[in-house]
Amino acid sequence: MNKAIIGRKVGMTQLFTAEGKVIPVTVIEAGPCPVVQIKTLEKDGYQAIKLGFLESSEKRLNKPDNGQFKKAGVKPQRVLREFRLQDMSSYEVGGMVTVESFKVGEKIDVVGISKGHGFSGVIKRWNQHRLKETHGVGPVHREVGSMGANSTPSRVFKQKHMPGQFGNERVTVQNLEIVKVDVARNVLLVKGAIPGSKGGIVTVADSVKSK
Numbered sequence: 001m002n003k004a005i006i007g008r009k010v011g012m013t014q015l016f017t018a019e020g021k022v023i024p025v026t027v028i029e030a031g032p033c034p035v036v037q038i039k040t041l042e043k044d045g046y047q048a049i050k051l052g053f054l055e056s057s058e059k060r061l062n063k064p065d066n067g068q069f070k071k072a073g074v075k076p077q078r079v080l081r082e083f084r085l086q087d088m089s090s091y092e093v094g095g096m097v098t099v100e101s102f103k104v105g106e107k108i109d110v111v112g113i114s115k116g117h118g119f120s121g122v123i124k125r126w127n128q129h130r131l132k133e134t135h136g137v138g139p140v141h142r143e144v145g146s147m148g149a150n151s152t153p154s155r156v157f158k159q160k161h162m163p164g165q166f167g168n169e170r171v172t173v174q175n176l177e178i179v180k181v182d183v184a185r186n187v188l189l190v191k192g193a194i195p196g197s198k199g200g201i202v203t204v205a206d207s208v209k210s211k
Contacts, residue, residue: 003101004083004205005030006053007188009112011198015179015189025179025189028110030204032186033097034074038088048084049091052077053201079201099181099188107207109174112196116168126161171195175207 007030015023037050056078058066069076073094091097102108122128122144130141144163148156156162173194180189194202 001083001205001208002086003097004051004085004203005097005099005101006033006051006079006081007031007202007204008054009194009196009198009200009202010187012193023179023191024193025191026194028188028190028194028202028204029186030102030188031096031098034072034077035091035093035095035097036068036072036074036077036080038091038093039082046084047088048082049088050080050082051097052080054078081203083203083205098183099186100183102178102181102188102204104178104181106178107175108178108190109172109205109207110176110190110194110202111170111172111205112194112200112202114167114169114171114195115197117166119164120166121163122161125163125166128161 007028010027010029012024012026015025017023031053033051033053035049036052039046039048039050041047052069052074054077056076058076060078061069061076066076085091117124121142123130123142128144131137131143131145133141144161147160147162148154173192176194177191178188179191181187182189188204196202
């Protein structure tokens with residue numbers, strides 16, 4: 001990747017084109033993100049930049065965290081993320097990364113934590129159909145049904161679709177298009193939906209597929 005930024009999902013809305021078409025968009029409050037640290041091959045074994053997002057107070061952080069912010073000369077941040085960029089010559093510690101680095105029409109990848117639905121059954125989690133509601137089936141219409149073969153192999157195979165935790169996992173949506181960039185409000189309008197609930201932290205980077 002060549003550029004990236006940390007943001008927060010605000011919600012979804014729609015835009016109208018000059019031809020009268022409706023474009024569903026997601027509003028992302030992106031940055032400004034101060035550069036807290038620059039990692040190099042010589043010192044750290046890899047090159048990356050560490051960005052911060054959402055200012056915090058010193059009393060909410062421990063001494064090591066406050067120390068790295070003081071060393072960088074930036075205010076304490078609530079969120080920290082690392083990005084391995086190909087070219088970091090334009091970045092310096094204490095500088096700011098804003099939405100100005102992105103342009104309308106660019107393709108981006110958005111990473112976030114999907115909505116959590118708790119412990120869910122196979123119908124909700126895997127979109128399976130329920131059992132027949134006929135005589136003899138019993139009150140088990142939403143259960144998973146048969147889970148294995150006979151005495152050989154006498155076990156349930158791995159990766160079988162079963163009830164369990166649904167959602168609340170890291171999800172990447174690739175090749176989304178930027179519809180509008182609002183520099184004054186630090187906002188990106190992205191065509192389509194992104195993972196997570198309102199207020200969820202997301203990372204935005206230039207798309208791998210578009211290269």
